[in-house]
Every structure is written in C-alpha cells, then in structure tokens.
Amino acid sequence: MAYETEDHETLYCFPDINSSCIKAFEYSRHEYIIMYVFFFLLSAWTVFLNLLVIISISHFKRLHTPTNLIILSLAVADMLIGLIVMPVEAITQIDANCWYFGDTFCKLHNIMYGLLFSASFTNLALIAVDRYVAVCHPLLYPQKITTTKTLRSICLSWVCSLTYNVTVVIYNEYVYRTEACYGECFIPIGFACAVTDLFVSFIFPCTLIISLYLRIFYVVHQQVKVINSMMKGGKCVTEGSLRRKSESKAALTLGIIVVVYILCFVPYFICSLTVNSSTIINVLAWVVSTNSGLNPLIYALFYPWFKKTVKHILTLKIFQPASSLVDIFTEHQL
Numbered sequence: 469m470a471y472e473t474e475d476h477e478t479l480y481c482f483p484d485i486n487s488s489c490i491k492a493f494e495y496s497r498h499e500y501i502i503m504y505v506f507f508f509l510l511s512a513w514t515v516f517l518n519l520l521v522i523i524s525i526s527h528f529k530r531l532h533t534p535t536n537l538i539i540l541s542l543a544v545a546d547m548l549i550g551l552i553v554m555p556v557e558a559i560t561q562i563d564a565n566c567w568y569f570g571d572t573f574c575k576l577h578n579i580m581y582g583l584l585f586s587a588s589f590t591n592l593a594l595i596a597v598d599r600y601v602a603v604c605h606p607l608l609y610p611q612k613i614t615t616t617k618t619l620r621s622i623c624l625s626w627v628c629s630l631t632y633n634v635t636v637v638i639y640n641e642y643v644y645r646t647e648a649c650y651g652e653c654f655i656p657i658g659f660a661c662a663v664t665d666l667f668v669s670f671i672f673p674c675t676l677i678i679s680l681y682l683r684i685f686y687v688v689h690q691q692v693k694v695i696n697s698m699m700k701g702g703k704c705v706t707e708g709s710l711r712r713k714s715e716s717k718a719a720l721t722l723g724i725i726v727v728v729y730i731l732c733f734v735p736y737f738i739c740s741l742t743v744n745s746s747t748i749i750n751v752l753a754w755v756v757s758t759n760s761g762l763n764p765l766i767y768a769l770f771y772p773w774f775k776k777t778v779k780h781i782l783t784l785k786i787f788q789p790a791s792s793l794v795d796i797f798t799e800h801q802l
Contacts, residue, residue, distance in 0.1 A: 481566035481651030507558035514550025546760035582633035
C-alpha cells in the first residue's frame with residue numbers, strides 16, 4: 469500500500485522518475501534521528517570491538533596460534549559486517565526499503581552480504597574442527613593443525629564463500645529477473661535454489677559444527693572427571709593433563725560463541741522460508757547482524773589475554789619498542 473501524506477500525496481523513492489518505487493511508509497523527523505543514531509552506534513560498536521580483536525591477534529606474537537588465526541578471520545568478517553553491511557541496510561530500511569545506490573552496487577551488496585555471513589559460518593566450522601582435533605586427538609594436533617595449514621584453510625573458505633555467493637546472485641538475477649520499479653534492490657531466488665542455499669549455507673555447516681561439539685563436550689567431560697579424581701586422590705597432575713584442561717576450557721568458550729551464533733541464525737532461516745512478513749524478517753536479519761558485535765564481549769568475559777591486550781591498545785603501549793614480544797599471559801617482556 470502506498471504511503472500518503474495528509475494531503476493524500478503519494479511519496480516515491482525518486483519523485484522525478486516515472487518508474488520510481490512507492491514508499492510504503494515514512495518516519496517522522498524525530499524517528500529518523502533516533503533510528504540513524506541507534507544504527508550508527510550499533511555499527512560503530514561492532515567495528516570498534518572487532519578491530520580490537522584484529523589488532524590484538526595481529527600485533528602480539530604470542531597470540532599467533534592456529535586457533536587465534538581463525539578467530540582473527542571471524543573478527544574480520546564481523547568487522548566488515550559492521551562497516552559495510554549494517555550502514556547500507558540501515559539506510560535502506562529507514563527509507564522505506566528505497567535503494568539509492570544503483571543496480572551494480574545492489575548486486576555487489578548482495579554478494580558481500582552473503583559472503584560475510586558464509587565466511588562467518590565457515591570460520592565457525594574451522595574452529596569446531598580445530599577444537600575437535602585439539603581435545604579429542606591432542607597428540608596429533610601439532611602435526612595436523614599447523615599455522616600454514618590453517619592459513620590455507622582460511623583462504624580457501626573465503627574463496628569458496630565468494631565463489632558460491634557470486635554464482636548464486638548472478639544465476640538468480642539472470643534466471644528469475646523480473647521488471648522492478650526504480651529504487652528497489654531485490655534479487656528473486658527460485659525455490660530449488662533457496663532449498664539448496666539453506667542446505668549449503670546453514671544445515672550442513674550446523675550439522676557438522678553440532679556433531680563435532682557434541683563429541684568435544686563428551687571428551688571434555690571424561691577428561692575433567694579423570695583430572696578431578698587424580699587431584700582428590702592426591703596424585704600428581706601432569707603437565708599434559710593441565711594442558712588438556714586448558715584446551716577443554718578453550719573449547720567450551722568457543723562453543724559458547726558457536727551456540728550464540730546458531731541461536732541468532734535459526735529464527736531468521738526458519739522465518740525466511742515460512743513467514744511472509746518483511747518486517748519480521750528484517751528484524752531477525754538485524755538480530756543476526758548484531759551477533760557480530762557479541763563475539764568480542766564473549767572473548768572479554770572468558771579470555772584474560774583479551775582484556776590485557778585491550779588495555780595495551782587503549783593505553784597506546786603497542787607503540788612502544790618490542791611491544792609485540794610482550795608475554796600477555798604473564799605480563800612480562802620476552
């Protein structure tokens with residue numbers, strides 16, 4: 469239904485163009501200001517927190533581990549969501565879904581949107597594999613999970629995500645293209661393609677992640693029972709046992725990130741297939757986007773090293789000589 473003012477004047481996205489889309493609604497000036505401020509703060513918050521993660525892992529050499537490299541990749545995807553996806557989505561939704569950036573950028577935006585969320589999911593899958601090997605096969609971990617192999621896996625995941633999303637957007641835009649009004653950014657997706665995308669982008673990685681973490685939690689539970697029984701019996705706890713306990717704690721922390729991510733995604737994917745209300749889908753899409761700003765908070769709650777690196781960054785100590793060699797686990801310089 470077209471939006472009309474008190475004078476019954478129909479409002480268009482582009483009033484000077486005959487084929488312009490019609491605005492379905494319009495906010496008052498105060499509502500515009502409140503919404504723009506809210507979305508700006510949300511975007512800035514997401515970029516800032518993930519930038520702290522990126523700087524921390526990139527700068528401090530003690531954090532250059534395979535697991536942290538995957539966390540770095542996840543932070544890059546989350547930061548780009550806050551830097552690119554959130555502002556564009558905010559402008560579009562606040563202005564009654566009017567698209568002001570042209571057809572070319574519409575395709576690029578859809579590709580970028582899909583790429584970043586696909587990359588996030590593949591990074592979560594890589595984290596699950598990394599933690600599975602570390603907890604369930606600790607003796608094989610140094611040989612199976614190396615920095616070089618991890619970097620290759622990360623690069624491959626980004627390339628595959630990009631290739632997949634470019635293919636999906638171009639294919640659907642070509643096959644299901646319809647005549648649209650000017651000022652609309654919408655690429656229709658066929659049912660078969662939607663089901664395939666649901667399986668590839670959500671069901672398969674979710675199944676893999678959940679299966680691996682169920683196995684991890686079982687092994688963690690068994691290991692903790694053994695270590696606790698050794699401590700109660702007055703037996704000496706070996707360094708290897710303590711290391712396994714540390715790996716278990718890391719797995720549980722990263723498991724929380726995975727659970728939160730999946731809980732944010734599940735309602736969106738279910739409603740996108742079953743609900744016709746664009747308002748509900750838009751709200752759930754923002755819930756998914758907001759998740760990108762939650763991961764650094766989880767790191768802050770469970771990783772003491774992240775609190776220390778943030779302190780170094782905010783106090784500008786990272787610009788001191790040899791600051792990258794600081795042992796942020798013991799706070800002494802190497």
